[in-house]
Amino acid sequence: MNKQITLAMGNGGEENNELISKIFYKAFKNDILEKSEDAAVIQNGELAFSTDSFTVSPLFFPGGDIGKLAVCGTCNDLAMMGAKPKYLTCSVIIEEGFATRELEKIVRSMKKELENNGAVIVSGDTKVVPRGSVDKIFINTTGIGEIQKKGISSNNISEKDVILVSRDLGRHGATIFAAREGIELSSDLQSDCASLTHQVQALIEADVNITALRDATRGGVSAVLNEWAKQSNICIEVEEDALPVSQEVYGICEMLGFEAVNLANEGTFVLAVKKEDEQKALEVLHRFENSDNAVQIANVSDAYLGKVLLLSSYGTKRFLDTPTGELLPRIC
Amino acid sequence: MNKQITLAMGNGGEENNELISKIFYKAFKNDILEKSEDAAVIQNGELAFSTDSFTVSPLFFPGGDIGKLAVCGTCNDLAMMGAKPKYLTCSVIIEEGFATRELEKIVRSMKKELENNGAVIVSGDTKVVPRGSVDKIFINTTGIGEIQKKGISSNNISEKDVILVSRDLGRHGATIFAAREGIELSSDLQSDCASLTHQVQALIEADVNITALRDATRGGVSAVLNEWAKQSNICIEVEEDALPVSQEVYGICEMLGFEAVNLANEGTFVLAVKKEDEQKALEVLHRFENSDNAVQIANVSDAYLGKVLLLSSYGTKRFLDTPTGELLPRIC
Structure with a gap:
């Protein structure tokens, strides 16, 4: 491995996977971690437990802010295991001199999104660090959800399944890039940026036979499909023209x-x-505004x-690989 | 409140309490959060759930490092509710260019301390941010513990209780300050810096009638006693000469x-x-090397x-207040 940690190691792609497996999984090895689920x-399949740290620049962007993101991100990871988000912790690291009003605005967004999910924050931690020690504010949320449907796992996908996506791709990454570059x-x-709890609950209530779910954050849909292909030891054949893009x-x-x-999507x-x-x-998905263009891909x-194959409308095939490098636009 | 977030607002004292209550508690209001426990x-009193983000400079110090600290800190918060740490999440934010070898060293410390607690890391998140966006590395750990003894709470202390401390005070704060200033x-x-799981388990096994436990981290023993005095609406009278200091x-x-x-202590x-x-x-405490000078204070x-009263050996009394200001030496 590289002697120094590089930006590419944190961006959801190939180098990120290497860092996680060679350093973290190697040391922390256990059955639950190795499943690599969201x-x-x-607790005997009763609870889902997930963590995420959020950094984004700019903190406020069209469609959301770091507060909304911090609640959606963790609630979505729980939802992807068929769980209903219940308890969250919130740990913030704030740069000295950060505007109190901006903090209040971020916290209001969190509150609104918590209510939307029916979840509460039950424990927190607040650190303030000297100017220059952090870029404005980092938020960690960690959540516990009650699993409504057991057995959802990205390790069990087979030829009996089809792969769908809930909406058009890449909005978060494109928005952050445009906002950052002043385009x-x-x-x-x-x-x-949105919570997926309601969609997932509706799928469960309609008794849809779900094999796996995953939100396509860093690394996008490419990263998800490649992880799934490896975890379930399958080939995923994507129709390029079916990929919805606004x-x-x-x-x-x-x-x-x-x-x-x-x-990236959120x-x-x-x-x-x-x-x-x-x-x-x-x-079920088409009933929701956020997934009214859901489609099989x-x-x-x-x-x-x-492996993941990309099939073009001209009949050509190529591999769709896990993204590598710095995956511009960085979104965190 | 101040228009800008100040360092004092993050250091475990009075201003920190104000930030937490006026911004976070106000927005996230719920019964569990308001108990202000560690x-x-x-889940019906079965599980304890706690989060902490760790930043320390220097990352490696006599007696520990940020990795050991990150596991001890969260496991100790769980232990303070009478729980046995079971599952942890680990979320790291790393500065681009950070030495891979240092990261490995930190992760090894975490692994060792997890084993000491009988806990495992089951979910993680890794972010890498550009140079200058974070001071080397921040680690968040969030833990779930199984409560072995129900009803431990800092809201129920009464005149039927005595207050003990497990060892001599201030080692972590003094060590970090000396290391940082090159003294x-x-x-x-x-x-x-140490895990307290074994001491707490031994107290529970010996059937000691425990009312409340709290590890004296930022703000030290002063902050704990003041929080307890307010939460249980009692007066705590401290014998100044009884406070053990090396x-x-x-x-x-x-x-x-x-x-x-x-x-601060860890x-x-x-x-x-x-x-x-x-x-x-x-x-029970005297059986352990880390608490062989435990004493009633x-x-x-x-x-x-x-309020907290400090009684001197000359018979004088003064209030021991919650620390205020920047609480030098900053330990995070």
Whole structure:
């Protein structure tokens, strides 16, 4: 491994996986951790438990802010294991001199999003560090959720499943990049930042046969599909034309040479459901504004185990790899 | 409130309490949070749940490092609610360019201390931020513990209790200050950084009638006693001469004008136990190297409700207040 930690090691792609497996998993080795799910499943499968630290620049962006993000991010990780978020902790590290009014605004966003999830913050920690020791504010949230549907796991996907995505891709990454670089957009592009609890609860209530769920954050849909292909030892065949991308995001990608499938999302999830339940799943998702363009994007095969294939409309095939490098635009 | 966040607002004292109550508690208001215990008690009193973010400079200090600190700190918060630490999450924010070898060293310390507590890390998150966005590394750990003895609470202390402390005071604060300022000590002063799980388990097994426990971290023993006096609406009368302080810590305090009772500890806890169990509690504590000088330091009265009195050997009395200001030496 590199002698120094690089930005690429933190961005959800290949180098990030290497850092996690060679340093953290190696030392902390245990059955639960090694499942590499979005949240750990503990207490005989009754509870899900997940952590995330949030840093974003700018702190306030179209469609959200770091407070909303910090609650959505952890609640979504719990939801992806079929759990209903219940208790969160909140730990903040604030730079000396940070505006109290901005902190209050962030905390209000958190409160609103907690209510939306039906969750409460039960324990917290507040540190203030000298100017220059942190970039404005970092927020960690860690959550416990009650699992409503057991057995959801990214280790069990098979050819009996189809792969869906809940909405158009890359809004968060594109929004943060545009905001950071001061790109003025005539469009009203905004982050997809949102809680997914209600969608997941509705899928469970409709008794959709869910195999796996994962929100496509850092590394985007590419990272999720590659993790799934490896974890379940399957080949995922993606129809390139089926990948939903909005005009606004497509424009930014064209301009800057990004691929929407690699961009971060904060309210977009990938689903593996049993083939016979595809329509039922899509019907449920289409009831929600945040997933009214949910669509099937891929099938599972045994063509190249552990790999993701991208099928173009011209009949060509190429591998869709886990993103590598600094994955510009950095979103955290 | 001040328009800007100040260092004093993060240091465990009066201003920290104001920030927490006026911004966080106000927004996140709920019964569990308002109990202000070291850890939240959830799931019908079965589980304790607590979070802490760790920043320390230097990262490696006599008696420990940020990794050991990050595991001890959260495990101790769980232990203080009578819980046995079971599952932890670990979320790190690393500065680009940080030495991989130092990260490995930190992770090894975490592993060792996890084993000591019988706990495992089941979920994690790794972020890397650009140079200058964070001071080397921040670690958040959040833990779940199984409560072995229900009903421990800092809201129920009464005149039937006596107050003990598990060891001599102020080692962590004094050590960090000396290390940071490059003060060469001829003594072998080192931080008290240690897990308290075994002591607490032994107290529970010996059936000591424990009312409350709290580890005296930021703000030291002064902060704990003041919180307890307010939460239980009692007066705590401390015998100044009974406060155990090592020669090394006393020397640093004399030199720099600190009071050991205000200094941070990372493996020292305050106990409120029923009077008749004082000897039993001390006998248990004295079995452990880290608490072989445990001693009674205070009684509970109704003299000044919500206040802490310091009684000198000359018969004078003064209030021991919650520390205020920047509480030099900053330890995080």
